[in-house]
Each structure stands twice: as C-alpha cells, then as structure tokens.
Amino acid sequence: MNLLHTTWHHLRRSPIQSLTALLVMIIMFFLSSIFFYASQGFSSVLKFYETRPEITIFLKDGLDTATIESIQKELANFAGVREIRFISKEKALKIYQEQNKENPLLTEMVTSSLLPASFEVSVNDPLVLDQISTNFKNKSTQVDEIIFQKEIIASLLKITATVRQWGIIGVSVFALISFLLVFVIIGLKTTSRKDEIKISRLLGASRFYVIRPFVFEGTIYGLLGAFVGTILASILIYLNRAAINGFFQPTLFVSDTLLPLAVLSLLNLSLGVTLGSFAAYFGSRRYIRF
C-alpha cells in the first residue's frame, strides 16, 4: 500500500473538496504570477530610464553661435557629463520628419523655424541632472525649456512600489485563504477517515505514517496549483506580449527570454509545496487525536 495509492484513494473519495482546494491554489498562483510579471515589467522600465540619465535643454530662438558655444562649454564643466549633443533646428526637423514619416499631414506644415534647437546631455550620475537643471533654469534669456527624466523616474518608482506593495498584500491574503482552505479540507478528510486512522494506530502505525498521505495530498494541491496557475498566467502574458511592449515602448516590459518564467516557476513551486504541505500537516494534526 504505497503512499501514492493511499493519497490517490483520498483524492478520489472526496473529489469536490479536492477540486475546491486545487482551484483556490490555481487562482492564488495565477494572481501571484500576474503581479510578478507586472513588478518585473515596471522594474525593467525603471531600469531603462535610470541607466539612461539625460536632460534636454531647449534654447530660445535667435541665439548666436558664441552664446551656443558658451552654453556647451558650461555644460562640459559639470562633473559626470558623458556626452553633449547639439541638435540644431534643421536636425530637429529631420528627427521630427523621421518620427512622423507615416503621417504626411503632420510633416507638411512644420518647418525648421518652428522647432527649437537643443542640447541633449547624457550623464553618468543622475544627481548631476538636478544641478544642470537648477543652473539653466535661471537663464531665461537663453533657455526656453528644460526636460529631464526626474518626473518619469519618480512616477515609475511610485508605480513599481505600489504594484509590489499591492502584489504582496494580494498574494499574502490569497495565500492565507489557500492555507486555511487546505487546512479545513484536510481536517475534514482526516475526520472522515478517523476510523481508518484509529485502526492503523492500533496496528502500530506511527503518527507520521497516518499523517503522511494527507501531507502528500496538500503538497499535490500546492504543486499542481502552482504549476497550472503559473502556466495560465504566463500564457496570458506571452500572448499579449506585443501589445504590452508596444504600450511601454521603447522599453521592454515583457522579457523575450524564458528567465522570468523559470524564476517565477521556481518561486511558485517552492511556495506551493511549502503552503500545501504545511496547511495539510497542521490540518491533519489538528484532528488526529488518536
């Protein structure tokens, strides 16, 4: 009478209870997988902007060459500046036309005189961006507008933190519900098999021997739930990958590699085994008093 046979016997004897436990586990791991992918995605977006610290200084129209050169020199004097690119009005027009080449209506009406010249400054340390911004904000005769990614990064940080926070809360609540449900279902199953347990104990079975099939059953719920939940969520995400990545261009929200799936599977399967086996262990121990 091996463990698998006994466990299969237990599952077969109360299929509705088993299905309920399994479904809750699947939902739990489906949600945790979605939160995982969302968190990973926002982290990638954040990383993209954090590793590309740039500031764009749009210049007023009509500045002479000497003023433009002095601004460039001033920018070069900041420590940590990696690259300074001057975008003239003509170059700005070319970029604009390239970006909107599929929409002639937008390009027809625009000439180089409408677009401002600008400096695009890349830095190694994002903190320098603040210094540059503060310095050039006061030069309203030369500078029209300053744009840099401080706001974007701040927003992304907030979104990522919120997703992670709610993800942890949501997954914790569902994990608790799953734990309690498996605990109660295994408890019910233990109670319904109390005669068998009592007889087994009289025949010399240890507590571990009688608890073992129930713990194994809980482990199966956890493993199957984690496997199915992860696979379903991953299929959903990967089927919509193009649309999601399109929305977050130019960053890659959903990775092209299988690494996130591998990490997620490992995490979920470990959590599933732990959750299922512990819930079943405590559920059966709670009711085995023989």
Add this chain to the structure above:
Amino acid sequence: MEVAFENVTKQFGLVSAIKDLSFKVNQGEFVFVIGPSGAGKSTIIRLIMRQSKPTHGVILMDGQDINGPNSEKIELLRRRIGVIFQDYQLITDKTVEENIALALDIIGYPHSQMSSQIDSVLKKVDLVNRRFLFPSQLSGGEMQRTALARALAVNPQLILADEPTGNLDSKNSWKLVKLLQQINRDSNVTIIMTTHNSDIYESLPYRQITLKSGKIG
C-alpha cells in the same frame, strides 16, 4: 510473549474499571478473561495495547514495564501484537487483501513478499476466494476471519481477542476459536481472549481469569 499485571488499578474519574489486579500469562499460553459486561475485560485489552495507562500498578511484557521510562514506543509495541475485536475494525473501503496489506505496510514488510504472505494467511483462515471483496460483501464470520488474518499476517507474539465471537453465530464462533487454538498450538503464540460465551470457555481446557467488578472473582 509473557504478560503480567501487578496490582493494576484503572480509574475513570471516580469509577474503578479494574482494582488492584494481578495475574500473569505465560509465553505460549491460551487464556480466557471472562466475566459479565462491565467487569473490566476490555479495559485489560486497552491497557495492554496502551490505549490508556493504568492509574496504579505495573504492566510487564516479557519483563519490561510497558509504561515505564524505558518502555518502547507505542507503535513498536503494537506491531508485536495481533488484535481482533467484536466489531471487526476493518476498513470498509478497502478489500480483504488491502486490509491485510495495510497491517504489513505498517510493520515495513517487504512489498515484494506481501502477496505471498497474504496468500498464506488467507489459506489459514479459509478466505482465499474472498481476497478481492470488501467487508460489506462478507458475512460476520468472514469479517472476523479477515480480522484474524490481518492479525496473523504480522507474525505476532501475542494475540488479543476482545469478545471476537460477540457478533457471531455458534458455528462461526467455534470456527474462529478452533483457528485460534490451531495458531496457539502451531506457532506458540500467546493468546488472551475475553469472552462471556460460556459454551466456549467451559468446553476448552484453558485457564480462565474471572473478573467481577474489576477484581479477580
């Protein structure tokens, strides 16, 4: 296996089930514990099985105090004992074969030899053709013989039979007792059988421990 009770008392609250009871059952002996209902017969079985502990006194098995500090684990003790009950205590959703296999699995019997051991005990109790039936498909006598087969399968040193004929007709009762006699004779297994069936214990030449209100009467 040798069993000895030394001044054993078992109280349930204010009620004493057995009082200051002393007796000894020798290795290979067949003993009847007799007496009316409530005399304490089943309490003796429960105490030997360590389903409960004595309030006072000592129970020795092969000279070792089963409730003492150096006593073996309950499960190890029980694996050396075959037990049969008046209500059979078979698992209803397992076949005859599976009920016996459970006992073998518990003692860690090699799986490769289980089938032949089950064959052997089913032959002894004449149930070979009932092997794949469930308890609900058996008669009372067959269920009790299944319980006996399960007890025998683990090659016990002691068989405890708690009113095993209580639910059986005369013919089946005698069939079971004759089987127990044969096992006792052939394997030198100690047997303690509680019963209030006077036809049986008066017809057989075995020692009787008579209980009356928890004392040897």
